[in-house]
Amino acid sequence: MLIALLPGDGIGPEVIAEAVRLLDTLGIDGLAFEEAPVGGAAYKASGHPLPDSTLDLAKRADAILFGAVGDPDCDALERHLRPEQAILGLRKELALFANLRPANLFPDLADASALRPEIARDIDVMIVRELNGDVYFGEKGMRTTEDGLREGYDIMSYNEAEVARIARTGFETARARRGKLCSVDKANVLETSQLWRDVVIEISADYPDIELSHLYVDNAAMQLVRAPGQFDTIVTGNLFGDILSDLASMCAGSIGMLPSASLDAQGKGLYEPIHGSAPDIAGQGKANPLATILSAAMMLRYSLQLPEPADRIEAAVSNALAGGLRTGDLGGTASTREAGDAVIAALGS
Numbered sequence: 001m002l003i004a005l006l007p008g009d010g011i012g013p014e015v016i017a018e019a020v021r022l023l024d025t026l027g028i029d030g031l032a033f034e035e036a037p038v039g040g041a042a043y044k045a046s047g048h049p050l051p052d053s054t055l056d057l058a059k060r061a062d063a064i065l066f067g068a069v070g071d072p073d074c075d076a077l078e079r080h081l082r083p084e085q086a087i088l089g090l091r092k093e094l095a096l097f098a099n100l101r102p103a104n105l106f107p108d109l110a111d112a113s114a115l116r117p118e119i120a121r122d123i124d125v126m127i128v129r130e131l132n133g134d135v136y137f138g139e140k141g142m143r144t145t146e147d148g149l150r151e152g153y154d155i156m157s158y159n160e161a162e163v164a165r166i167a168r169t170g171f172e173t174a175r176a177r178r179g180k181l182c183s184v185d186k187a188n189v190l191e192t193s194q195l196w197r198d199v200v201i202e203i204s205a206d207y208p209d210i211e212l213s214h215l216y217v218d219n220a221a222m223q224l225v226r227a228p229g230q231f232d233t234i235v236t237g238n239l240f241g242d243i244l245s246d247l248a249s250m251c252a253g254s255i256g257m258l259p260s261a262s263l264d265a266q267g268k269g270l271y272e273p274i275h276g277s278a279p280d281i282a283g284q285g286k287a288n289p290l291a292t293i294l295s296a297a298m299m300l301r302y303s304l305q306l307p308e309p310a311d312r313i314e315a316a317v318s319n320a321l322a323g324g325l326r327t328g329d330l331g332g333t334a335s336t337r338e339a340g341d342a343v344i345a346a347l348g349s
């Protein structure tokens with residue numbers, strides 16, 4: 001089983017190193033790693049954020065473990081050369097349309113949540129975010145109006161096949177969890193969202209066992225903070241899912257805690273923390289590697305069909321936190337390396 005390692009920029013290499021150290025410690029038979037540059041690192045080395053050789057490795061591999069991309073040195077580049085295009089390109093080229101972002105509170109992290117402990121305790125939500133459409137991939141550009149003003153535009157669109165596909169992922173995910181699906185849109189304003197809601201309702205006919213509800217995205221953001229325990233599975237579009245998952249991460253303690261899986265129709269996946277390259281703390285050994293370590297666990301479970309080591313990793317993270325592990329984002333002082341050590345030590349407990 002070949003794992004493509006794409007560490008990327010900023011804290012990406014720091015957090016990937018800890019996930020790889022943990023996977024090495026587990027000694028899983030037949031796991032092989034191959035690394036390739038991506039993002040700003042790839043641009044600086046070869047003039048493109050997603051070189052053909054990196055895309056080729058991603059396609060050959062059984063799964064991809066991704067760090068983060070984004071480099072302030074590249075801010076002035078034309079859009080198609082910016083580091084972020086690499087992750088968007090991978091998601092599109094590999095047809096990774098279903099992004100699963102679980103937010104749940106580890107029992108010992110209530111003190112780190114942005115919510116009061118008695119509210120935070122209840123959060124256990126899976127955000128199913130569509131990843132191949134929306135404003136991210138619609139026509140976009142810069143033009144000049146008749147009045148001579150510069151005008152930027154990004155077309156938001158979804159066709160019914162795209163909505164149906166992610167809706168089915170949402171229903172299936174809810175079925176494997178607590179049987180409740182909340183579809184989040186902005187159907188009071190957006191045509192895209194009206195179609196989204198219509199299609200989700202049509203697909204729901206195939207899932208009579210699932211309790212379906214709908215929320216506008218502004219209300220959903222408020223409800224996630226007010227009473228996150230009401231949510232089981234959320235299905236939503238690319239942009240709303242991006243924003244809601246960062247919000248949900250703080251309910252669960254920190255953005256440094258949330259992993260993700262981005263899956264194609266066959267279950268091949270790219271696994272990455274939901275956070276970015278965090279230039280403000282890069283190179284200082286301060287990054288929390290747990291989101292990436294938990295992404296590695298998702299990779300073992302979803303793409304490699306290895307639930308036992310996935311369970312072991314998640315239990316080790318939980319035990320390490322129970323033992324007092326806290327990186328800076330969680331209010332502590334542990335370094336990235338010390339956090340990796342604590343999880344490895346907890347594997348035996």
Ligand SMILES: NC(=O)c1ccc[n+]([C@@H]2O[C@H](COP(=O)([O-])OP(=O)(O)OC[C@H]3O[C@@H](n4cnc5c(N)ncnc54)[C@H](O)[C@@H]3O)[C@@H](O)[C@H]2O)c1
Nearest residue numbers: 068069070071084256274275276277278280281287288329
């Ligand atoms: N999938 C990705 O590769 C991805 C995701 C999000 C942002 N980005 C990119 O990353 C760059 C920085 O973006 P941003 O600052 O808006 O978001 P960010 O997620 O990188 O950082 C936001 C804040 O959270 C902190 N943080 C993030 N991850 C952390 C961790 N593991 N441990 C401790 N603290 C952590 C950072 O220090 C920062 O203060 C941008 O170029 C952005 O486009 C990439």
Ligand SMILES: CC(C)[C@H](C(=O)O)[C@@H](O)C(=O)O
Nearest residue numbers: 069084087088242274275276
């Ligand atoms: C870097 C950016 C393109 C990306 C997104 O918006 O999807 C990031 O915010 C994420 O959440 O993975």
Ligand SMILES: [Mg+2]
Nearest residue numbers: 242243246274
């Ligand atoms: Mg994001």
